[in-house]
């Protein structure tokens with residue numbers, strides 16, 4: 001049996017800085033919604049936030065809000081309220097938890113930030129179907145609820161190689177958003193401002209990549225569970241200077257850990273790649289479970305999804321089109337498998353865990369034989385765990401823990 005014992009989780013000091021960043025973000029949005037001094041746009045998490053920022057909108061990301069519903073374990077009991085409105089339990093539990101919360105008049109923002117009572121009312125909602133169609137339906141619900149305009153980018157799916165025609169068709173859609181957004185914001189589009197924002201987004205993305213890449217060190221200074229919260233500024237703040245400043249501080253701390261051979265998990269013995277969504281309501285429990293097993297879950301497709309290396313301030317529309325189409329979730333299984341193989345090698349992992357998230361087929365890549373193909377190609381064992389991002393009724397803790405412990409034991413024997 002693999003050794004299991006209580007360990008102390010190592011705190012990342014920069015997390016305090018991140019908390020301040022997130023508080024500023026939500027208070028700014030709350031102030032804008034209350035005073036009407038600034039316009040608010042809701043945006044899907046891998047949507048064209050750069051264009052919105054360049055046009056003077058403050059940007060709110062419903063997915064991050066719903067992840068908070070999951071992390072605070074508010075989500076599961078809110079989902080049935082959306083189900084009652086015809087949004088079935090089988091679709092995205094970000095969507096159902098978020099709409100459920102709105103219908104019940106609750107938000108985790110009130111718990112986290114004194115004085116904030118609700119999500120900020122949108123002046124416009126902007127989605128990109130690069131991740132899924134659920135964001136479109138989710139935003140359409142709010143568009144009707146708030147009587148606010150809905151604008152969207154419709155992306156290709158299952159893309160093997162990103163070609164010029166993919167890029168052109170998305171770039172045209174991005175440019176076509178300018179006119180309606182200018183009407184809503186009341187501001188003229190300024191190409192130099194867009195270039196400035198794209199440059200900041202690229203800098204944020206490069207720093208975030210460097211942060212995640214520190215996990216290649218042995219022992220890893222970072223866990224996936226740290227990454228799921230530390231990625232906050234890369235999601236909600238890309239395109240701003242404070243996000244860039246935060247990642248410089250975080251990177252310095254992690255590089256110091258690497259220099260000192262200070263692992264995030266004490267006596268790291270096994271290194272795991274996590275494929276799929278986090279189980280938000282079990283982040284802490286999973287972080288502790290793996291640490292007790294001297295196992296570091298150190299890298300993931302999920303945290304890597306906010307790396308946009310194609311952004312180029314000199315060619316903003318086409319480079320955004322490329323970056324937002326190159327994403328893992330947009331790609332074919334062939335392209336995804338090549339990517340995971342490269343990650344296995346780069347991070348020197350001993351095993352891969354696939355999370356089969358019941359309500360997100362888009363981020364569950366274990367349903368069509370991928371784990372088996374990867375295992376045959378790389379010799380690296382994998383485990384599939386059943387669960388969900390937000391709906392804890394889809395999860396059996398006992399089963400998950402037993403399976404994870406048995407998997408680590410298998411790695412031990414493998415060694």
Ligand code: SF4
Pocket residue numbers: 063092093094095131132133134135359360361362363389
């Ligand atoms: S990708 Fe999955 S979790 Fe994200 S919005 Fe779409 S269905 Fe929901």
